[in-house]
Amino acid sequence: AQSVAQPEDQVNVAEGNPLTVKCTYSVSGNPYLFWYVQYPNRGLQFLLKYITGDNLVKGSYGFEAEFTKSQTAFHLKKPSALVSDSALYFCAVRDLAENTPLVFGKGTRLSVIA
């Protein structure tokens, strides 16, 4: 069965510094990988996805994510954090070998401090 792990409940970073939010996954086949962001009292918003091809994926709001198959990782990154990036971030995976819907991690709360 597919699963996602987000090892950090909370990430704190100073404004202007680079940020990384970690995600590892487990699937039996090849993965489709996604990052979503959730602001207070708002629905989850899509940031980016990896399907195939280039391991570095660029998404909305200056975010990017790197797919590392050898480590089964899909970490979310941004070169320079903004206070407005403070939110809850979810990694999600779909296993191409199984006809199953998207499975989400438990989320990581990012706090960017001015």
Place this chain on the structure above:
Amino acid sequence: GAGVSQTPSNKVTEKGKYVELRCDPISGHTALYWYRQSLGQGPEFLIYFQGTGAADDSGLPNDRFFAVRPEGSVSTLKIQRTERGDSAVYLCASSLQGATGANVLTFGAGSRLTVL
């Protein structure tokens, strides 16, 4: 509509009562999903519709939970004999096509259910 609309945004009920939560997906989206998000957790899959039929209901926790999508658009999640453990935010999402592939899900703001 422009986005996924969920009503009510908040519902407070008493243990044992019946609850209905409504989802109006993006016009033209054939796939509709229900997820449940408990405090401090990620969204947990409940059920997925492709058109009018439930293509995958493996996430429904028990037979108190039921969902319908009679005309392939609006969906209703129904919870019978509610329990305190049902308290959560119920999220609805839709996508242009089905659950397979790399289709992006668009989520609504959710319906927060509190069972007293």
